[in-house]
Amino acid sequence: MPSSTxxxxxxxxxxxxxxxxxxxxxxxxxxxxxxxxxxxDSETYGRVSQQYAEAVKVRPSRSGEPASVLMVGNSLxxxxxxxxxxxxxxxxxMRIYPIFLEATGYYDWLYxxxxxxxRGARPQVVVLGVGVNSFLQDSVxxxxxxMMFFDVRDVLGVASALKLDRTATTNLLLAHSSVFWDTRSVxxxxxxxxAVPHCRELFTLVKSKPALPPSSELxxxxxxxxxxxxxxxxxxxxxxxxxxxxxxxxxxxVRQMAIASQKVxxxxxxxxxxxxxxxxxxxxxxxxxxxxxxxxxxxxxxxxLPVEIGGPKSASSHN
Amino acid sequence: MLFxxxxxxxxxxxxxxxxxxxxxxxxxxxxxxxxYFFYGWWxxxxxxxxxxxxxxxxxxxxxxxxxxxxxxxxxxxxxSLVLNxxxxxxxxxxxxxxxxxxxxxxxLGIHHIPLPLIRVILPPGISFYTFQEVAYIVDVxxxxxxxxxxxxxxGLFISLxxxxxxxxxxxxxxxxxxxxxxxxxxxxxxxxxxxLIFSGLVRKCVVADNCALLANAAFGGQFGPSNFWxxxxxxxxxxxxxxxxxSGYSDIARGSAQLLGFHFIVNFRQPYLSHRLQEFWRRWHxxxxxxxxDYLYIPLGGSAGGKWKTSRNLLITMVLxxxxxxxxxxxxxxxxxxxxxxAVERCLFPVKTKQKDAALTQHSVxxxxxxxxxxxxxxxxxxxxxxxxxxxxxxxxxxxxxxxNFAWRTEYAxxxxxxxxxxxxxxxxxxxMETSNxxxxxxxxxxxxxxxxxxxxLVILALFSGNSLNAFVYFQF
Numbered sequence: 182m183p184s185s186t187x188x189x190x191x192x193x194x195x196x197x198x199x200x201x202x203x204x205x206x207x208x209x210x211x212x213x214x215x216x217x218x219x220x221x222d223s224e225t226y227g228r229v230s231q232q233y234a235e236a237v238k239v240r241p242s243r244s245g246e247p248a249s250v251l252m253v254g255n256s257l258x259x260x261x262x263x264x265x266x267x268x269x270x271x272x273x274x275m276r277i278y279p280i281f282l283e284a285t286g287y288y289d290w291l292y293x294x295x296x297x298x299x300r301g302a303r304p305q306v307v308v309l310g311v312g313v314n315s316f317l318q319d320s321v322x323x324x325x326x327x328m329m330f331f332d333v334r335d336v337l338g339v340a341s342a343l344k345l346d347r348t349a350t351t352n353l354l355l356a357h358s359s360v361f362w363d364t365r366s367v368x369x370x371x372x373x374x375x376a377v378p379h380c381r382e383l384f385t386l387v388k389s390k391p392a393l394p395p396s397s398e399l400x401x402x403x404x405x406x407x408x409x410x411x412x413x414x415x416x417x418x419x420x421x422x423x424x425x426x427x428x429x430x431x432x433x434x435v436r437q438m439a440i441a442s443q444k445v446x447x448x449x450x451x452x453x454x455x456x457x458x459x460x461x462x463x464x465x466x467x468x469x470x471x472x473x474x475x476x477x478x479x480x481x482x483x484x485x486l487p488v489e490i491g492g493p494k495s496a497s498s499h500n
Numbered sequence: 501m502l503f504x505x506x507x508x509x510x511x512x513x514x515x516x517x518x519x520x521x522x523x524x525x526x527x528x529x530x531x532x533x534x535x536y537f538f539y540g541w542w543x544x545x546x547x548x549x550x551x552x553x554x555x556x557x558x559x560x561x562x563x564x565x566x567x568x569x570x571x572x573x574x575x576x577x578x579x580s581l582v583l584n585x586x587x588x589x590x591x592x593x594x595x596x597x598x599x600x601x602x603x604x605x606x607x608l609g610i611h612h613i614p615l616p617l618i619r620v621i622l623p624p625g626i627s628f629y630t631f632q633e634v635a636y637i638v639d640v641x642x643x644x645x646x647x648x649x650x651x652x653x654x655g656l657f658i659s660l661x662x663x664x665x666x667x668x669x670x671x672x673x674x675x676x677x678x679x680x681x682x683x684x685x686x687x688x689x690x691x692x693x694x695x696l697i698f699s700g701l702v703r704k705c706v707v708a709d710n711c712a713l714l715a716n717a718a719f720g721g722q723f724g725p726s727n728f729w730x731x732x733x734x735x736x737x738x739x740x741x742x743x744x745x746x747s748g749y750s751d752i753a754r755g756s757a758q759l760l761g762f763h764f765i766v767n768f769r770q771p772y773l774s775h776r777l778q779e780f781w782r783r784w785h786x787x788x789x790x791x792x793x794d795y796l797y798i799p800l801g802g803s804a805g806g807k808w809k810t811s812r813n814l815l816i817t818m819v820l821x822x823x824x825x826x827x828x829x830x831x832x833x834x835x836x837x838x839x840x841x842x843a844v845e846r847c848l849f850p851v852k853t854k855q856k857d858a859a860l861t862q863h864s865v866x867x868x869x870x871x872x873x874x875x876x877x878x879x880x881x882x883x884x885x886x887x888x889x890x891x892x893x894x895x896x897x898x899x900x901x902x903x904x905n906f907a908w909r910t911e912y913a914x915x916x917x918x919x920x921x922x923x924x925x926x927x928x929x930x931x932x933m934e935t936s937n938x939x940x941x942x943x944x945x946x947x948x949x950x951x952x953x954x955x956x957x958l959v960i961l962a963l964f965s966g967n968s969l970n971a972f973v974y975f976q977f
Contacts, residue, residue: 191688194687196691196948196951197694203954348501352507369966372963376921387716387722388722
């Protein structure tokens with residue numbers, strides 16, 4: 182044992198031990214608080230967990246019953262579709278089970294769907310709508326998704342697919358198992374919303390928008406990803422439909438994505454050509470549809486989605 | 501393994517617990533293995549490079565000492581420098597210079613010249629451990645240091661994990677004896693180490709990561725096309741980001757070292773309170789600036805050859821310091837701006853001793869003038885940081901071109917408020933530390949007060965950290 186200049190009763194050592202003890206207690210306290218707040222105050226958690234629980238129970242419909250449709254996506258669908266209205270308009274043809282989580286993309290849903298299937302979900306149709314940029318981005322949402330969409334094997338799969346380093350993988354695993362670690366960025370955002378005036382507008386502005394890869398790579402990546410999703414859905418007896426919601430200045434990318442879907446034999450649905458939608462149908466962020474745009478999109482979806490569900494595999498663009 | 505990740509603390513705590521139960525030699529073996537594990541956590545492939553480089557300099561130092569003639573000693577010395585800077589050059593600068601040469605040829609109308617690019621990932625920490633190895637070889641060659649007799653000691657001096665990836669660059673004369681001698685557990689220093697870690701975490705996860713949000717948005721174009729306000733938000737936010745980030749890293753490194761009984765040199769001393777750029781470099785990344793002074797500026801001739809030679813030496817040193825940060829012309833321009841301003845300052849304000857300089861700032865200049873100079877220096881620094889942060893020279897120029905446009909949006913007010921929320925507390929802490937000359941805030945307060953402050957820091961971390969997308973800025977160097 183090396184020599185020591187301090188006895189075990191030195192005030193510094195006592196306080197170091199006290200400090201480490203306080204740290205351990207605070208970490209426990211944060212975990213309990215985060216868990217409580219998540220289950221009692223988080224709108225996102227409440228909504229997604231309820232939608233998820235419903236989706237796990239989805240089964241193929243019997244003959245003559247409306248088709249069971251699992252509809253998954255991000256804020257583009259959440260803001261752009263009035264699900265109740267869509268269900269009302271299409272009630273005789275389909276039963277919709279939505280799961281919408283903001284800021285999710287391809288990898289969130291690839292592994293999210295895998296887990297849903299593992300847990301017993303058996304929809305007849307899977308509609309995925311995340312927009313072209315999010316479909317092509319190489320990331321997963323760091324909060325909510327690791328806890329709500331992934332098992333440990335999914336986290337490891339995500340880490341491998343995204344070539345995450347060991348530190349990032351550990352962070353993702355921790356986000357999967359610790360509510361506090363998973364939701365700490367949400368906590369920070371909530372605190373800042375109270376501390377910084379007009380924080381919501383500021384955060385909307387500073388949120389980085391994923392850039393599209395060069396068009397030469399775009400098609401290859403899209404093809405590979407749609408193929409993977411199709412294989413997953415085929416393996417569980419579900420038909421995959423790629424829903425492409427409109428976003429400003431995305432006409433080219435939307436067209437390329439539709440062509441790529443067609444090449445791998447997956448239906449893609451573009452209910453509204455983005456070129457036909459003027460600025461007045463979008464929110465100030467120019468990304469999400471406003472209520473007027475959502476009404477238009479929902480109505481178009483109610484017209485064309487039942488056709489796609491029943492029809493042959495093709496790329497459909499309507500305006 | 502990032503210092504602000506849980507993985508690091510899951511690594512550090514068991515290492516520290518086992519470490520203090522071992523005798524000296526076993527402590528060194530444990531630390532060497534732990535350091536290699538820490539380094540290999542990023543990429544095991546680069547471990548071989550670091551061990552190879554360490555072994556090479558260990559052996560060459562022996563040869564230098566054993567050399568019977570000056571020419572023989574010099575031969576080994578030059579070989580070491582060539583190998584060290586050769587490795588650094590290949591891994592860090594080869595593609596940069598080849599690419600720049602190719603662009604230059606194309607500008608001259610010479611096309612389709614096939615030039616090789618190696619396209620390798622930059623090994624983590626290579627700039628830092630190379631500089632440490634070079635310092636060791638120079639000190640041995642100059643006779644200022646006895647070469648390490650044990651590879652274990654030398655290997656640990658190079659790879660000790662708290663400083664391995666981003667410094668502070670340790671001087672052989674400071675750290676090597678600490679590795680070689682018995683280290684006694686000192687509870688006061690252990691407690692100070694914990695406090696430094698908390699201080700560093702708050703600087704990095706609260707100040708830097710939140711300022712990064714604004715800086716990234718300004719430089720990334722999310723605020724829209726550049727204008728005066730965006731330049732202000734972007735540069736100020738980046739200035740506080742990079743300071744919080746690197747001083748936070750340095751605090752965690754120093755704190756971790758203190759938990760293991762080592763002492764690292766202080767790397768930052770309230771740099772934004774500098775009234776001139778000369779003073780800034782005495783307060784910012786001190787381990788690098790003193791390294792450059794001792795191993796580059798002074799060997800070049802320093803200030804011994806008159807005004808012009810001094811200016812030349814300053815310019816060369818700072819351009820190379822800029823290039824050390826990364827293989828990009830933006831860093832060269834960053835260094836050139838600093839070199840030019842330092843040369844001008846040298847002409848306008850001839851160098852004084854530290855004591856006289858301190859006296860000048862406190863008494864003869866006057867408070868108003870001192871603060872005016874501090875504000876001017878900070879803004880010159882911010883201007884240079886545009887080149888440090890921008891992805892390319894055209895991007896930096898385009899960003900600065902917005903300065904003549906004053907179009908205002910209400911979101912800018914929120915951005916300034918947020919910037920103030922995270923930077924002003926650090927600024928106040930700096931003012932406190934400037935007057936008290938402490939290593940961390942309230943270092944002389946009673947233990948109970950400091951324990952409470954650390955617990956408060958943990959609460960602040962829980963509430964305000966959460967931006968996990970920002971690795972330490974200096975890890976890329």
